[in-house]
Amino acid sequence: MKEDTLVVHEIYSSIQGESTFAGLPCTFVRLTGCNLRCAWCDTTQAFFGGQRMRRGEVLDRALASGTPLVELTGGEPLLQPGAIPLLRELCDAGRTVLVETSGEADVSRVDPRVHKIMDLKAPGSGESHRNRWSNLAHIGPRDEIKFVLADRADYEWMRGVIRERELTRLGCTLLASAVWGKLAPKDLVAWVLEDGLLVRVQVQLHKIIWGAEAQGV
Ligand SMILES: C[S@@+](CC[C@H](N)C(=O)[O-])C[C@H]1O[C@@H](n2cnc3c(N)ncnc32)[C@H](O)[C@@H]1O
Ligand SMILES: Nc1nc2[nH]cc(C(=O)O)c2c(=O)[nH]1
């Protein structure tokens, strides 16, 4: 069956660099392939290649390190049919499970125990037209919506989306992140404070620790 195998770019342990889980030891399962091409994507190496593995082996490798936290990412993890049962099996094994998704793919079948970290792509990504707004119906208090912002125009777009779509009503965390090397986090912080916007500004902790070019961290 098509769910029995997954194409995997890498599996490794590090500390979680993003989201409200930042700083915690975490095992990452990074799947190959993405159907978007965000202008500033820092993981283009995961677009192609990878190794086809049986789902059971991916599960074993993800559990082997013993970290209580496991994240499925990519590329775009939800493009592969095996991602849905893998997320469920990771939850069944007692792990706290995160999935990092562009939000273009349908999130409705993701196990409700999983914490969905879902990007809403701003115009500076070049992929804003791909946002699947119907996914918002499946976002709840355990989930996090992330905006990755390249400039002031992206910031204003985020502010408009939060207000017009009443995102604070979803009860989820709203994350605002600067595109690395493009928007200064201090400018983002100044704008957030000026507007009294209730978002959590995040930086990519792993890039501060290991540098922006390091892979497998
Ligand atoms: C590489 S993506 C993989 C998961 C999924 N495709 C997505 O976009 O959410 C992981 C996260 O890194 C963020 N990201 C990628 N490149 C970035 C950059 N240059 N600066 C800041 N965040 C970036 C993405 O927006 C996303 O939240
Ligand atoms: N340390 C670390 N934390 C992360 N959180 C989300 C990541 C991702 O690429 O999805 C990521 C990553 O690439 N590295």
Ligand code: SF4
């Ligand atoms: S959706 Fe994620 S993996 Fe795909 S291009 Fe955008 S940031 Fe990169």
Ligand SMILES: [Mg+2]
């Ligand atoms: Mg990353």
